Amino acid sequence: MNNYEPVIGLEVHVELNTKSKMFCRCSADYFGKEPNTHTCPICLGLPGSLPYINKQAIEDCIKIGSALNCEVPEQSLFERKNYFYPDLPKGYQISQYRWPLAINGWIEVENDEGKTSKIRINRAHQEEDTGKLSHLGGVTNIDFNRSGVPLVEIVTEPDFTDSSQIRDYAKKLQLIFRYLGVSNADMEKGDMRLEANISVKRKGEKGLPPYRVELKNINSFRFMVAAVEYEIKRQIESLEKGERLIQETRGWDEDKKATYTQRVKEEANDYRYFPDPDLPKLAINKKDVERIRNSMPELPQEKIKRWVKNLNIKESDTSLLIESKQMADFFEKAIEYAKKHQISPQELANYIVNRKIDLIDTSIQQIVDDLVAKKSGVVDDQATLEEMVKEVIKENTDLVEKYKNGKVTVIQALIGKVMGKSKGKANAAKVKQILQNLLK
Numbered sequence: 001m002n003n004y005e006p007v008i009g010l011e012v013h014v015e016l017n018t019k020s021k022m023f024c025r026c027s028a029d030y031f032g033k034e035p036n037t038h039t040c041p042i043c044l045g046l047p048g049s050l051p052y053i054n055k056q057a058i059e060d061c062i063k064i065g066s067a068l069n070c071e072v073p074e075q076s077l078f079e080r081k082n083y084f085y086p087d088l089p090k091g092y093q094i095s096q097y098r099w100p101l102a103i104n105g106w107i108e109v110e111n112d113e114g115k116t117s118k119i120r121i122n123r124a125h126q127e128e129d130t131g132k133l134s135h136l137g138g139v140t141n142i143d144f145n146r147s148g149v150p151l152v153e154i155v156t157e158p159d160f161t162d163s164s165q166i167r168d169y170a171k172k173l174q175l176i177f178r179y180l181g182v183s184n185a186d187m188e189k190g191d192m193r194l195e196a197n198i199s200v201k202r203k204g205e206k207g208l209p210p211y212r213v214e215l216k217n218i219n220s221f222r223f224m225v226a227a228v229e230y231e232i233k234r235q236i237e238s239l240e241k242g243e244r245l246i247q248e249t250r251g252w253d254e255d256k257k258a259t260y261t262q263r264v265k266e267e268a269n270d271y272r273y274f275p276d277p278d279l280p281k282l283a284i285n286k287k288d289v290e291r292i293r294n295s296m297p298e299l300p301q302e303k304i305k306r307w308v309k310n311l312n313i314k315e316s317d318t319s320l321l322i323e324s325k326q327m328a329d330f331f332e333k334a335i336e337y338a339k340k341h342q343i344s345p346q347e348l349a350n351y352i353v354n355r356k357i358d359l360i361d362t363s364i365q366q367i368v369d370d371l372v373a374k375k376s377g378v379v380d381d382q383a384t385l386e387e388m389v390k391e392v393i394k395e396n397t398d399l400v401e402k403y404k405n406g407k408v409t410v411i412q413a414l415i416g417k418v419m420g421k422s423k424g425k426a427n428a429a430k431v432k433q434i435l436q437n438l439l440k
Contacts, residue, residue, distance in 0.1 A: 023051030030145035043148030045090030065102020087131035100125035
């Protein structure tokens with residue numbers, strides 16, 4: 001198997017969180033809603049209905065392309081991608097193929113060994129989502145609430161060489177979508193779906209293999225990594241047996257931990273792309289592109305570079321701090337508060353990373369107070385103090401009994417016992433509060 005190397009390209013579909021659908025005014029907030037209640041003649045593809053373009057979706061697609069270092073051409077055009085499937089009410093999907101909104105980008109990814117590689121982005125284009133099929137008891141039901149929801153597809157060149165790069169790429173894209181505010185990118189809800197095009201060739205072989213296998217609509221990072229690794233192994237074993245591999249679409253069976261054939265894959269010309277006669281060409285104004293780019297927030301990788309350079313934070317400590325925009329915003333607010341108490345950004349980062357704090361239950365003041373206490377030698381940690389208090393309660397049942405019988409002044413003696421255990425360093429006020437709570 002060491003004689004082969006994989007050739008992998010990735011396609012990521014992400015639903016935009018616009019208020020309305022891509023080509024009509026139906027609400028795009030469809031998840032969990034009663035089936036077929038967010039529809040109209042346009043997204044149902046009824047005769048005589050005419051689509052019109054969602055401006056916000058176009059701007060969001062340009063943001064995504066810009067975040068991936070793409071160029072934005074001066075012209076873009078919607079086409080009809082023709083194929084029949086029950087969840088596609090018009091018999092075609094409005095998409096972009098030859099004139100996408102963003103082209104020729106790149107992003108850096110890391111593998112498990114920490115080696116960095118540049119992945120080329122072929123394009124990021126705008127299209128509409130399909131309806132959703134559900135299969136129950138031999139009956140297939142179709143819910144068209146999702147049909148027409150704005151969808152951006154990001155297509156890479158075949159630059160991936162292992163599954164760890166794919167995991168890093170997908171996670172980075174998910175963070176970018178969330179920082180930009182263009183999508184929740186929740187894979188469990190189908191906001192973000194992954195597809196991989198995989199083939200293998202002998203090491204040193206020039207060019208691309210004469211086939212590729214597409215893994216379709218995978219909705220978790222773990223499943224994608226497992227499916228890619230299985231498929232690489234399957235293809236190598238087939239080639240070693242002298243079998244001919246064909247261009248096809250395969251799915252992932254999580255129960256069997258194996259891929260399976262869905263259909264023989266079509267080529268682009270099988271879709272008979274042609275410009276949608278009901279939609280105008282898009283003339284992209286450079287000033288509008290500049291305005292859109294200027295409205296974008298600082299992205300995760302930019303934030304990491306700034307933290308490392310300006311705040312002297314170790315890059316290895318930043319992964320948890322940027323895992324959500326809420327965490328990054330919390331950390332930056334905490335930095336300003338911590339400075340007033342001579343707490344460095346790295347000390348603050350260490351505290352947050354090591355404790356894996358819960359943003360809901362933790363305040364900035366609480367973190368800084370704990371760090372100040374630690375620097376001054378005071379034992380202020382809640383868990384440590386609780387452990388000491390419990391030991392004192394267990395060792396002094398007579399004093400505990402008196403307290404519970406109404407002699408509340410005995411609590412001072414219990415506090416004294418805790419102070420003795422901590423060699424006088426415990427935060428007495430916290431010790432008293434913990435005792436009162438435990439002796440209720």
